[in-house]
Amino acid sequence: MEKIDKNIKNIIFDYGNVIFTIDFKKTKKAFEDLGINNVETFFSHKGHNSLFDDFETGSISSEEFRAGIRKISGKNELTDKQIDDTWNSLLIGVPKGNHELLLKLKDKYRIFLLSNINEIHLKYINNYLKTEFGLDGNDGFFEKIYYSHLVGKRKPNKEIFEQVLQENNLKKEETLFIDDSPQHLKTATDMGINTYLMTYPDHIQKLFKDI
Known part of the structure; x- marks a missing residue:
């Protein structure tokens, strides 16, 4: 057009x-910086884990989303702030x-x-x-x-x-x-x-x- x-x-x-x-690569790197090595298997621009779809349709709360990140990453020690900061890192302006x-x-x-x-x-x-x-x-x-x-x-x-x-x-x-x-x-x-x-x-x- x-x-x-x-x-x-x-x-x-x-x-x-x-x-x-937005920059999806920044969030991928931020997840990796937290020590999460399986980022590609659950998060990308073209497709991702159902956790993200559920969060985008309001089917789960922020608390449930964070719990889901801990589960699929195998990092139970991640704080809410660490997850939020990582998740928000793709937002540029x-x-x-x-x-x-x-x-x-x-x-x-x-x-x-x-x-x-x-x-x-x-x-x-x-x-x-x-x-x-x-x-x-x-x-x-x-x-x-x-x-x-x-x-x-x-x-x-x-x-x-x-x-x-x-x-x-x-x-x-x-x-x-x-x-x-x-x-x-x-x-x-x-x-x-x-x-x-x-x-x-x-x-x-x-x-x-x-x-």
Whole structure:
């Protein structure tokens, strides 16, 4: 997609590596620095242990997630802080200009946030947004936000896309979904939603440079 189709009226944004920069390699290394040697078997960008999926759908609490990390890593001595700091190490921040762009897009499109996220990451991000930008979360940038652990559904499952479309009366052909995960985009594409794969060094400011 060289530029945004003129028929697009709605944009659904993923958060990680679309608006907020994340680095999975940092978390992999942080786990390894704790002495966990089987990181690749339970955590990666393309697929991971069901523990992470359960946490992203709110099926388990932060306490249960931490207990799960201790179990699959074989490191019962890990503290809550060690696990949280390691888990949050992939969260880098919002590149300069992204928030300003979202506000401009909000004047032209109906925009939504659809993110696979969890309680520990959201707490960190909200604190970051408050500290760095004086913001109380992301609510000011979007018409509606869908955080997977709060709605009980996650990408790439069809149900989460159906919920966003139905609750907001969005037409598939007028909607663009931007994500950095091909498996998430496939579901949306199969449903008839327009999609755009965000891959480094691409970024939303480049995509919307004419706005």
